[in-house]
Amino acid sequence: MINLSPIAFVKNIRAEIEDDNWGDVISVIELDSAFSEEALFQIETFSHAEIIFYFHLVHDNKIETGARHPRNNKDWPSVGIFAQRGKNRPNQLGVTTVKILKREGRQLFVQGLDAIDGTPVLDIKPVMKEFLPREEIRQPVWATELMKNYW
Amino acid sequence: MINLSPIAFVKNIRAEIEDDNWGDVISVIELDSAFSEEALFQIETFSHAEIIFYFHLVHDNKIETGARHPRNNKDWPSVGIFAQRGKNRPNQLGVTTVKILKREGRQLFVQGLDAIDGTPVLDIKPVMKEFLPREEIRQPVWATELMKNYW
Numbered sequence: 043m044i045n046l047s048p049i050a051f052v053k054n055i056r057a058e059i060e061d062d063n064w065g066d067v068i069s070v071i072e073l074d075s076a077f078s079e080e081a082l083f084q085i086e087t088f089s090h091a092e093i094i095f096y097f098h099l100v101h102d103n104k105i106e107t108g109a110r111h112p113r114n115n116k117d118w119p120s121v122g123i124f125a126q127r128g129k130n131r132p133n134q135l136g137v138t139t140v141k142i143l144k145r146e147g148r149q150l151f152v153q154g155l156d157a158i159d160g161t162p163v164l165d166i167k168p169v170m171k172e173f174l175p176r177e178e179i180r181q182p183v184w185a186t187e188l189m190k191n192y193w
Numbered sequence: 194m195i196n197l198s199p200i201a202f203v204k205n206i207r208a209e210i211e212d213d214n215w216g217d218v219i220s221v222i223e224l225d226s227a228f229s230e231e232a233l234f235q236i237e238t239f240s241h242a243e244i245i246f247y248f249h250l251v252h253d254n255k256i257e258t259g260a261r262h263p264r265n266n267k268d269w270p271s272v273g274i275f276a277q278r279g280k281n282r283p284n285q286l287g288v289t290t291v292k293i294l295k296r297e298g299r300q301l302f303v304q305g306l307d308a309i310d311g312t313p314v315l316d317i318k319p320v321m322k323e324f325l326p327r328e329e330i331r332q333p334v335w336a337t338e339l340m341k342n343y344w
Contacts, residue, residue, distance in 0.1 A: 044247055044313065046195045046284045049275075065327075077283075080259040083273035089331035091275075094245070094286055096195055108231040122234035124200075124242075124317040127324075132228075133197045135245055135316045137288055139326050154327070162195065165286045166275040171330045172340035173278075175290050176216075176305070179322045180240035189323035 048162035049074055049081075050150075052095065056158045059099065059129075061113065064156040065193030069140075071155075071163055073148040082166075086145045090169035093155055095136045096162045097129040104130045118184035136161075139169055154193065199313035200225055200232075201301075203246065207309045210250065210280075212264065215307040216344030220291075222306075222314055224299040233317075237296045241320035244306055246287045247313045248280040255281045269335035290320055305344065 054069040071093065073081060085091065106123045113128070123131050140152035150166065157163075205220040222244065224232060236242065257274045264279070274282050291303035301317065308314075 044197045044199070044315070046197060046286075048195070049283050077258060081273045081275050083260045083276060084270065084333070085273060085276035087272075087331075087333040088276065088336075089328065090326045092288060094288060107228060109234045119235065121238075122232045122236060124232050125234060125236035125239065125319050127318050127321070131316065132200050133315050135197075137243060137245060137316075137318060139324060141326075141328060164195070164284050165282065165288075167278050167288060168276050168332065168336070169326060169330060170278070170332055170336045170340055172337075172343060173290060174325060174330075175241045175292075175320060176344065177240065177292060179320060179325075180238075181319070181321050182235070182238040185239075185319070185321045186323075189321055192323060193327065 046164055048164060049077060050163040052155065052157050052159060052161040052163060054159050059158055062191040065154055067155065068143070069152050069155040071150040071152060071166065077148065079147045082145050082148065082150055085150065085168060086142060088168040089142060090139055091142055091152065092137055092139050092167045092169055093163060094165040095157050096164055097134040097136055098162055100130055100134050105132060106130050107132060112184060112188055197315055199315060200228065201314040203306065203308050203310060203312040203314060205310050210309055213342040216305055218306065220303050220306040222301040222303060222317065228299065230298045233296050233299065233301055236301065236319060237293060239319040240293060241290055242293055242303065243288055243290050243318045243320055244314060245316040246308045247315055248285040248287055249313055251281055251285050256283060257281050258283060263335060263339055
């Protein structure tokens, strides 16, 4: 067992879990009081950050450990839970790249975080271009269809 | 507190923690026996995956919670732990995009995972092009210098 503690929490206007239209959502990621603002020092010298967060509202009995249709849409193939990004997954972790807007003390303002208000954040990492895929990206048609209105 | 369990472990030839030259390393990510191969079904229809892993060899007393010079290199500025990607960080999480080579049952073969042999894996997510940064990337000079020989 690995025990983790939230380093921050998300504040935004999204109280309900929704599938789409996350692109314009502005979130404030506020560090837990255990941290000083030093922990975010110079993060604004990067344009983007990866946010690792915990899907805290997923119930244990909803977690898929095998294969399923993404969004339960039968038009799409049944694929393994590790071949999709849905929230009902083992360990309930989310990872999303966001645009950094500004930092104010222990608060980081970001755009495009697909997490609801109150979500616990486990890590913040700066995006370095060298960590992006170094070869051409290939993905199945269902993934492109699923993402059509996501942002 | 959030309790997580490894879903898989890394097997490769890197026994020691090293900073650079990860690009050619081939790793096998083998699912824990709690999972069937169904959990990885169709992951090979994606070219890349994000691996979320746990830096299991980091000692508590090494974890930085404020700011430091990346790799303790005084030529680079002291920046917050959340403005760098070093392993000595709160919650000890790593996230890396890897190239998918093939799947064989409960084993996923990948290239470019910067984790040593025996590393616990907490999640595997397919890379969708819509989850890449949607604006131009900006990063400080020290990050580009640090990454020079990383892959």
